[in-house]
Every structure is written in structure tokens, then in C-alpha cells.
Amino acid sequence: MTATISWRRVVLAVFTLASLATLLYTIGAPHTHGG
Amino acid sequence: MSIRMLVLVVIPPLVGVGIGYLAGGRLAGFWAIRIRGLWLLWLAAGLQVAHYYVPLVREFVSDRAMLAVVFAPVLLWLGVNLRHWPAGLRIAGAAIVLGAALNAVAIGLNGRMPYSPAAADAAGLRAGITTPKNVPAGDGTRLSYLGDIIPIAPLKKVVSLGDLLISGGSCAVVALAMRRHRRESGTAQETRTPIPVGGDL
Numbered sequence: 001m002t003a004t005i006s007w008r009r010v011v012l013a014v015f016t017l018a019s020l021a022t023l024l025y026t027i028g029a030p031h032t033h034g035g
Numbered sequence: 036m037s038i039r040m041l042v043l044v045v046i047p048p049l050v051g052v053g054i055g056y057l058a059g060g061r062l063a064g065f066w067a068i069r070i071r072g073l074w075l076l077w078l079a080a081g082l083q084v085a086h087y088y089v090p091l092v093r094e095f096v097s098d099r100a101m102l103a104v105v106f107a108p109v110l111l112w113l114g115v116n117l118r119h120w121p122a123g124l125r126i127a128g129a130a131i132v133l134g135a136a137l138n139a140v141a142i143g144l145n146g147r148m149p150y151s152p153a154a155a156d157a158a159g160l161r162a163g164i165t166t167p168k169n170v171p172a173g174d175g176t177r178l179s180y181l182g183d184i185i186p187i188a189p190l191k192k193v194v195s196l197g198d199l200l201i202s203g204g205s206c207a208v209v210a211l212a213m214r215r216h217r218r219e220s221g222t223a224q225e226t227r228t229p230i231p232v233g234g235d236l
Binding site: 009012013015016017018019020021022023024025026027028 | 040043044045047048049051052062063065066070073076077079080082083105106109110131134135138139194195197198201202204205208209
């Protein structure tokens, strides 16, 4: 039995994680010079 | 967005992935909880980018109005998802809401997010500069302790208590969502439902 990777799910997982990463950028306001 | 900012925002979900795997979870857990309306987060991010980099936006939209415009899609996203999520994930989501609320109060009261010049100095930033989103805290600053007061020297950033709650909450959302896969698999085994092997990340 070989476990195969579903690339569609990989892309969706990366998209979901990237979406969650935007939280700190939007509702967080870390101080930085230049954004 | 600078590389350091990119690192700062991706750390919480990536730490969540690490914790999720250590707890026996899998990324496939995301499908178990169904995260809806992710486009709302990208809409908010796009509006935030516009506020930072498009002078015309800053000219015509006040800082306080922009606060509402950027926060609204994110809070709507949380509202859409929280009611469908299990208890643990709701608590993590509530931490994000609380963090957002603390930041919103600080920004709302001061027009922009106040930051501690001392903390900026400790983080290796030049203190006293006003940016589209941040203003140095002074005597007239209200609730300055809710502002950016925690220096993250390696990334040259200063974050707030609200930012820590948002980071911790998003980290927990990822880790707890990944653990749902284990629970779903356990339930499936108990009921002797065949478990698809392919696609588990």
C-alpha cells in the first residue's frame, strides 16, 4: 500500500496556511518602517 | 511587504503546522473542519496593501475608516467560520477576535497604531517616524500599553499584545484543525469506514 500525495490538496493546504498568515498583516499592526 | 514582515506573518501558521504534526495531526484535518470564505482574508490583505502603498487611498480614506474597511472582512470571516467550528477552535478564534479588538481600540483611539519609541530603538528601528499605520507614542497617546511595545529584534519589528493574541490564535487554529484529522480517522476506524490513504498530508 503506497501513500500518494494529492497535489491538489497540497496546493489547498498551502493556500489555507497563506490565508491564515494574512491575519497578522491585516488585523495586526506590527510596527515597521515601510510596511 | 518586506522579507522580515513576510517571515513574521508566516511564523504563526508554520509553528501551528509543527505542533499539529507533533500532536499526531495532519494537514488533511483542514478538510474535516471546512474553512470557509478564505477570499475575505485576501480581500482584507489587498485593502491593507492599498493603504500602505497607494497614496490616493490614504488621501481619500481616513485612517479610522480604513481601520473599519480592513477589519470588517476579517471579522466577517471569523463570524462565518466560528459558529461551525468545534469548541477548541472557537477558543482559538476568540483569541484572534480579542487580539483584533485590542488593536482596533488602540488604533481607533489614536488614529494610527501607537508604538513605543524605546521598543523601536530596541528592535533596531529608527524611533520617531510616522508611517501609514504607526505613530510614535507620546504624552497624548491613549492606552499606549495596547500599542506596539514588544520589540522583536531579529526581525526589526515591534508588536502589540493584540498581535501576540492573533499570532497565538492563528497558530492554535492550524494545530487544532490538523488534529481533527486524527479524530475523524479514529471515528472512521471505529465505524469500519474505509479510510482513503492517498492525499493524507
